[in-house]
Amino acid sequence: MRFDQWRKRAIERLCLYKRAEYDVDALLSFITGKNRSYILAFSETELRLEQEEQLEQLLRKRESYEPLAYLIGKSEFWSLNIEVSPVTLIPRNDTECLVEKALELLPNHACTVLDLGTGTGAIALALASERPDCQFIGVDYLVDAIELASRNASRLKIANTSFIRGNWFEPIQGHKFMLIISNPPYIDELDPHLLEKDIRYEPLSALVAPEKGLAYLRHIIACAPDYLIDNGWLLIEHGWKQGTTVRNMLSASGFNHISTKKDYGNNERCSLGQRLRILNTKNT
Numbered sequence: 623m624r625f626d627q628w629r630k631r632a633i634e635r636l637c638l639y640k641r642a643e644y645d646v647d648a649l650l651s652f653i654t655g656k657n658r659s660y661i662l663a664f665s666e667t668e669l670r671l672e673q674e675e676q677l678e679q680l681l682r683k684r685e686s687y688e689p690l691a692y693l694i695g696k697s698e699f700w701s702l703n704i705e706v707s708p709v710t711l712i713p714r715n716d717t718e719c720l721v722e723k724a725l726e727l728l729p730n731h732a733c734t735v736l737d738l739g740t741g742t743g744a745i746a747l748a749l750a751s752e753r754p755d756c757q758f759i760g761v762d763y764l765v766d767a768i769e770l771a772s773r774n775a776s777r778l779k780i781a782n783t784s785f786i787r788g789n790w791f792e793p794i795q796g797h798k799f800m801l802i803i804s805n806p807p808y809i810d811e812l813d814p815h816l817l818e819k820d821i822r823y824e825p826l827s828a829l830v831a832p833e834k835g836l837a838y839l840r841h842i843i844a845c846a847p848d849y850l851i852d853n854g855w856l857l858i859e860h861g862w863k864q865g866t867t868v869r870n871m872l873s874a875s876g877f878n879h880i881s882t883k884k885d886y887g888n889n890e891r892c893s894l895g896q897r898l899r900i901l902n903t904k905n906t
């Protein structure tokens with residue numbers, strides 16, 4: 623079968639998807655090793671039999687909503703080509719608003735940043751690519767995620783990152799950071815969206831938190847002041863309905879200059895607060 627014939631049939635089969643054409647071209651590109659321009663320009667090229675078989679298998683998986691990123695093993699985040707795997711979350715476009723905000727918060731001089739629940743390393747790598755003068759440490763409790771993030775760093779040749787396995791702050795005891803950034807799991811385990819289409823394939827370990835989705839947000843916000851230098855910032859992603867609760871948590875932990883940033887869909891997506899210098903008011 624020719625490229626154009628396979629394309630046409632595959633687009634028809636994925637017609638219920640918003641991005642059917644994009645997905646079909648990505649699969650074709652993944653199997654043939656040719657980019658989209660080549661596929662369109664040389665549309666009469668014949669597929670080999672084994673390529674047709676591989677494409678059929680992938681198309682069936684995509685028809686069952688298996689995410690494209692898992693099928694082709696990569697996803698784009700902040701213009702970086704990130705390797706992904708089902709051990710952790712596929713980086714979301716909305717998370718790029720944390721990267722934007724973090725770049726505004728970072729001072730002009732070199733400093734150290736902690737990315738908690740780093741997954742693929744997407745946030746740390748995006749920031750590190752923009753700020754080669756700073757150091758970025760990513761923590762995740764899954765060894766597979768740490769290996770994935772480290773592979774991404776070496777493939778992208780981003781040297782100012784390191785990835786450590788551990789439970790939230792446990793592996794960085796005694797260290798302090800200018801910025802702590804985190805996209806922790808924050809979905810309530812009873813949220814019906816977890817049963818929907820593509821999201822069913824992503825690991826619950828990256829999505830779900832106890833206490834109606836709030837447990838890890840609460841833990842990170844409560845502990846962060848001990849790991850921030852004076853005037854350092856905490857920037858944390860949360861669900862679009864969790865903004866008020868997260869702002870209250872930040873306030874209860876003594877943060878100042880608390881605010882919330884909306885994502886590209888105009889939903890509250892991340893909140894931030896600054897740990898101001900604790901002044902010693904006693905006259906000694």
Ligand SMILES: C[S@@+](CC[C@H](N)C(=O)[O-])C[C@H]1O[C@@H](n2cnc3c(N)ncnc32)[C@H](O)[C@@H]1O
Binds near residue numbers: 744763789806807827
């Ligand atoms: C929502 S994903 C975020 C991944 C990545 N930062 C991103 O934005 O695409 C949350 C990540 O937190 C990690 N995680 C869950 N519990 C953790 C814990 N107790 N300590 C450290 N990381 C944890 C998960 O393995 C997962 O990779």
